[in-house]
Amino acid sequence: MEERKNFIQEIVENDLAQNEKLSIVTRFPPEPNGYLHIGHAKAICVDFGIAQKYGGVCNLRMDDTNPAKEDTFYVDAIKRDVEWLGFQPAALCFAADYFETMFEQAIVLIKKGLAFVCDMNAEEIKETRGTLMEPGQESPYRNRSVEENLDLFRRMRAGEFPDGAKVLRAKINMASPNINLRDPILYRILRMEHYRTGNDWCIYPMYDYAHPIEDMMENVTHSICTLEFEDHRPLYDWVTANVDLPAKPRQIEFARLNMTRTIMSKRYLKKLVDENSVSGWDDPRMPTIAGLRRRGFTPEAIRDFCDRIGVAKSNSVVEAALLEHCVREDLAQKTERRMAVMDPIKLVIDNYPAGQSEVLQTENGSDEAHGTRGITFSRELFIQREDFMIDPPKKFFRLFVGGEVRLKSAYIVRCTGYETDENGVVTTVHCDYDPETKSGGAGAERKVKGTLHWVDAQNASPAEFRLYDYLLDEREGEGLDFSERVNPDSLIVKTGYIERALDTAAVGDSFQFIRVGYFRKDEDSAEIPVFNRIVGLRDSWAKQKQ
Numbered sequence: 001m002e003e004r005k006n007f008i009q010e011i012v013e014n015d016l017a018q019n020e021k022l023s024i025v026t027r028f029p030p031e032p033n034g035y036l037h038i039g040h041a042k043a044i045c046v047d048f049g050i051a052q053k054y055g056g057v058c059n060l061r062m063d064d065t066n067p068a069k070e071d072t073f074y075v076d077a078i079k080r081d082v083e084w085l086g087f088q089p090a091a092l093c094f095a096a097d098y099f100e101t102m103f104e105q106a107i108v109l110i111k112k113g114l115a116f117v118c119d120m121n122a123e124e125i126k127e128t129r130g131t132l133m134e135p136g137q138e139s140p141y142r143n144r145s146v147e148e149n150l151d152l153f154r155r156m157r158a159g160e161f162p163d164g165a166k167v168l169r170a171k172i173n174m175a176s177p178n179i180n181l182r183d184p185i186l187y188r189i190l191r192m193e194h195y196r197t198g199n200d201w202c203i204y205p206m207y208d209y210a211h212p213i214e215d216m217m218e219n220v221t222h223s224i225c226t227l228e229f230e231d232h233r234p235l236y237d238w239v240t241a242n243v244d245l246p247a248k249p250r251q252i253e254f255a256r257l258n259m260t261r262t263i264m265s266k267r268y269l270k271k272l273v274d275e276n277s278v279s280g281w282d283d284p285r286m287p288t289i290a291g292l293r294r295r296g297f298t299p300e301a302i303r304d305f306c307d308r309i310g311v312a313k314s315n316s317v318v319e320a321a322l323l324e325h326c327v328r329e330d331l332a333q334k335t336e337r338r339m340a341v342m343d344p345i346k347l348v349i350d351n352y353p354a355g356q357s358e359v360l361q362t363e364n365g366s367d368e369a370h371g372t373r374g375i376t377f378s379r380e381l382f383i384q385r386e387d388f389m390i391d392p393p394k395k396f397f398r399l400f401v402g403g404e405v406r407l408k409s410a411y412i413v414r415c416t417g418y419e420t421d422e423n424g425v426v427t428t429v430h431c432d433y434d435p436e437t438k439s440g441g442a443g444a445e446r447k448v449k450g451t452l453h454w455v456d457a458q459n460a461s462p463a464e465f466r467l468y469d470y471l472l473d474e475r476e477g478e479g480l481d482f483s484e485r486v487n488p489d490s491l492i493v494k495t496g497y498i499e500r501a502l503d504t505a506a507v508g509d510s511f512q513f514i515r516v517g518y519f520r521k522d523e524d525s526a527e528i529p530v531f532n533r534i535v536g537l538r539d540s541w542a543k544q545k546q
């Protein structure tokens with residue numbers, strides 16, 4: 001089957017066809033002002049994917065030209081997350097390391113008469129920028145001489161003027177239909193310590209000027225970014241055409257990932273962290289890569305998701321259920337099955353001899369390759385509270401007085417009664433078992449409708465289960481702010497029991513808990529282990545698409 005190419009691959013192949021010697025260089029350029037999220041994962045897959053496919057390299061570059069919000073703490077997190085996703089950057093670069101070159105190239109632009117120092121303040125510049133319908137007005141400082149501009153710009157750097165007193169602007173065209181080309185600001189004066197360059201600089205370059213130079217410094221051939229930069233591309237091209245650096249990168253834009261019920265903005269995610277609405281950037285409910293990792297999502301599943309959504313030129317919203325579908329598919333292959341009972345009640349088999357115990361064999365997975373393990377069975381077990389009902393509806397194939405079920409890998413039991421506490425809450429269910437129906441034995445073929453999982457009370461260990469839901473409620477597209485949509489039930493904590501075999505599980509290990517979902521052992525585990533539910537077993541996405 002011929003593989004379908006996306007539009008970025010087509011552009012790159014065309015460029016390669018015209019220049020066989022072209023060696024492809026891309027970059028992933030996050031600003032270190034927060035943790036990466038699932039949207040960044042898409043960009044990472046595109047940037048690194050293109051380099052890999054065409055024998056090139058991809059750099060990880062911290063786009064750290066804005067001193068206000070950046071921090072080494074985020075640099076470390078970003079590096080860790082990119083590598084965890086399975087990508088090895090050719091180099092770790094920092095835009096701040098190019099500040100001197102950016103300054104030199106600004107001098108080049110001034111000398112070419114393409115940049116000038118403007119004394120208007122931010123408000124005045126905004127007011128004279130014009131609109132989509134009307135051209136802007138030229139700055140009264142636009143025709144300063146090259147000498148005067150050089151002098152003033154050097155003095156800006158030397159710290160002779162207060163913050164905001166002057167800016168360096170490109171001299172392009174105040175009547176351009178593209179507002180980005182109306183003498184955009186290249187440099188501003190800002191006295192603020194930078195996490196990397198300290199107080200070396202009191203002028204900082206603007207993104208639109210800095211970014212193309214960063215790309216040129218790294219010989220980037222294809223500078224892939226998201227759609228909101230499309231209108232900035234003429235300015236990107238203006239910078240690459242006019243500064244004195246040899247590389248000639250091209251910018252390509254694709255649609256960013258939007259996903260239902262998911263906050264896709266570092267700013268808002270930071271707000272959740274700062275306001276303690278979540279336990280941190282790696283809270284398992286967060287759509288950050290760190291949060292997804294802690295929840296138990298795998299790099300393979302995330303990459304598969306990015307593959308399936310593809311790259312396009314038009315914005316759309318992907319269903320969160322697709323990501324879950326991908327992780328479910330991956331975990332179905334990778335995890336072993338175990339038994340865990342959340343919200344337990346006791347099940348007593350009155351006709352099973354007290355003090356007796358036997359070891360039964362149960363499968364670790366859906367195919368034989370996973371093998372089996374021994375589990376103990378005795379008179380008292382735990383089952384899930386929801387698996388018993390006093391007044392069952394029709395077609396309730398679990399336990400009720402008089403009803404029969406098979407206990408997974410064990411026997412068929414018939415319910416004979418139940419006990420409640422003083423509030424009428426069920427505490428214990430009584431059953432009789434049929435010794436002839438042992439799984440795998442001669443009488444095993446007798447069929448009953450329901451099979452329940454269980455753990456042996458004598459050999460059970462207590463555990464905490466954390467069940468997650470989306471951070472946002474369902475009100476998509478109603479113009480609501482994220483903070484109005486926060487789901488109060490995004491975390492539900494249950495306690496219960498796990499089978500003994502899980503006592504040796506390590507933090508980070510994942511399992512399929514039969515009938516309840518996929519779980520990963522969390523970092524918060526102490527005396528009592530904590531398991532995060534990664535996803536439930538039911539696949540809403542696969543159902544919808546049938």
Ligand code: ATP
Pocket residue numbers: 028029030031032038039040042043063224225226255256257258264265266267
């Ligand atoms: P945010 O608004 O969440 O802070 P950003 O675009 O400001 O995102 P950057 O750190 O500047 O974050 O992003 C690094 C790269 O990741 C950029 O190339 C950006 O286009 C890309 N990116 C960010 N968000 C998404 C998304 N939702 N889908 C695809 N790519 C994205």
Ligand code: MG
Pocket residue numbers: 031
């Ligand atoms: Mg940004």
